[in-house]
Amino acid sequence: MDQHLEDRKPPVLLGSRIPLAALIQTLAVAEHLNFRHAANALGVNQSTVSTRIKMLEEDLGILLFERRPRGVRLTEAGRHFVEEIAAGIGHLDHAIKTVSAVVEGKTGQLSIGLHSPVAFGFLADLRRRYRQTWPGVDLITVEGRSGEAIRQVLDGSLDIAFVVGRPETPQCHTRMLWTEPMVIALAATHPLASGESVTWSDLSAETFLVRHAGAGAQVHEHVVRRATERALPPRIRRCDVERDTLMHMVAEGEGVTLTCASFGRIPFPGVCFMAVADEPEPARYSALWSPHNHNPALRDFIDLATKMRQSTRYA
Numbered sequence: 200m201d202q203h204l205e206d207r208k209p210p211v212l213l214g215s216r217i218p219l220a221a222l223i224q225t226l227a228v229a230e231h232l233n234f235r236h237a238a239n240a241l242g243v244n245q246s247t248v249s250t251r252i253k254m255l256e257e258d259l260g261i262l263l264f265e266r267r268p269r270g271v272r273l274t275e276a277g278r279h280f281v282e283e284i285a286a287g288i289g290h291l292d293h294a295i296k297t298v299s300a301v302v303e304g305k306t307g308q309l310s311i312g313l314h315s316p317v318a319f320g321f322l323a324d325l326r327r328r329y330r331q332t333w334p335g336v337d338l339i340t341v342e343g344r345s346g347e348a349i350r351q352v353l354d355g356s357l358d359i360a361f362v363v364g365r366p367e368t369p370q371c372h373t374r375m376l377w378t379e380p381m382v383i384a385l386a387a388t389h390p391l392a393s394g395e396s397v398t399w400s401d402l403s404a405e406t407f408l409v410r411h412a413g414a415g416a417q418v419h420e421h422v423v424r425r426a427t428e429r430a431l432p433p434r435i436r437r438c439d440v441e442r443d444t445l446m447h448m449v450a451e452g453e454g455v456t457l458t459c460a461s462f463g464r465i466p467f468p469g470v471c472f473m474a475v476a477d478e479p480e481p482a483r484y485s486a487l488w489s490p491h492n493h494n495p496a497l498r499d500f501i502d503l504a505t506k507m508r509q510s511t512r513y514a
Contacts, residue, residue, distance in 0.1 A: 222284050224248050225263065230282040233270040306335040309496040312360035313340065314349035318462030321377035321484070322361060325504050333502065338498045342413070352489055358489040358497045363417040371487040374501070376508045378481040379459040381421075383474045384450045392471040399425050399477055406434045406454035410445055418457050425427045425478075447469050 208364045227237035228248065238245040256263050263277035273281060313322065330338055334382045341348075341357065348360035351369055365375050383397055385405075391397050403426075419435060426433035436454055438445060449456055450469030463472030486504060490495060 216258055217245055217255060219249075221251045222288065224251055225255060226281060226285060226288065228264065228271060229273055229277070230253060233266045238457055240402055257474045273300070280281055291361045297413075306495065307496045308337045308339060309359075309494065310339040310357050311500075312351055312357040315343060319350070319464045320379060320459075321439065321507065323461075325345060325500075327505060328499055328507070329503055332500060333496065337402055349487065352487060355492070358472065358494050359486055359500065361484055361486055363485075364483055365485045367489065368487060370489070372490050373485050373487045374375065374505070374508075374513050375483055375485045376504055378483050379461055380458050380474060380481050381457055381478050382463045383455055384446065384449050384458055384467075384472050385455040386465070387469050388452065389471070391473070394473070396474040399429060399475065402475075403431050406456040408436050408438055408445055408456045409447055410442070411437055413442065422457060443467075488507040 224241060224243075224247075225238065227241050228234060231240060233254075234249050235245045238248045240250070254265065259280070261275050261276045261280070263280060264271040267276055298368075311326075317441045322506050325338070326338065341351075348357060348362060349366065349368055349371070351357040361376075365373055374381065383402065385392055391401055405424045407418075409415050409422070415437070419437070422435060423433045438448065440448070445456060446467040448454065458472075460472075486501070488501070
């Protein structure tokens, strides 16, 4: 029988004929070099192990073990087979543990889109806490225009986006998370910079610099609304520049701009940030995400953001 097994040519493909249990039992026998000891270690009958190993040898067409009165010994072919199986089982075990970690939200990737600064405030704290709690998740942050962020959430390029206001996007879930006072950025040499705050009437003659990107559309709308309320023509200059360049333009006296309080905590040379005494509305920030996104990391991120929103600090 043994010689017959050695002389047979192994089939080209075995497909799914070999059960995983047979491979695990083969590893156990190779470790203990004894069918009874291997069966005891696995918690199964010795006859089950012996029969399964024999069927595996017949399927492979090779002899894996030499049977001896007090145990077994691996053949040379068996030794090579066991080495490969051990490596394969190790890869499979790693794959199972890895996918389990992804399902549990412990590893993976989470992409967030934003158009507001993250150096201070709610969003900075949220990212920091999330990274501390789930260090195995790769947190990818993308800045852009709010309209682009919404589109990217819908097409799956982003898991979640943070925008000013609460946009009407029926295809997405939205949740308002935090608010911040609005402040005016103006040149440190501006006559208004010497006061403690400004009013909208003080700003009636000022040119507002507004970016095309980021929260530019919301800033533009807000400035127009405040000017209209006071029967004043809005003076707005749209700028296709990055945030730092806009602040440089403010410092040079080319105009003023409206931003949020957390951004006002970032030091910019030559720029002064002042509260607007008669501004009744804070800037409201919302998160939006697709209901079809089942990323476990997104679930944990939203849960953490909601808990932070309910805390005394941000309520």
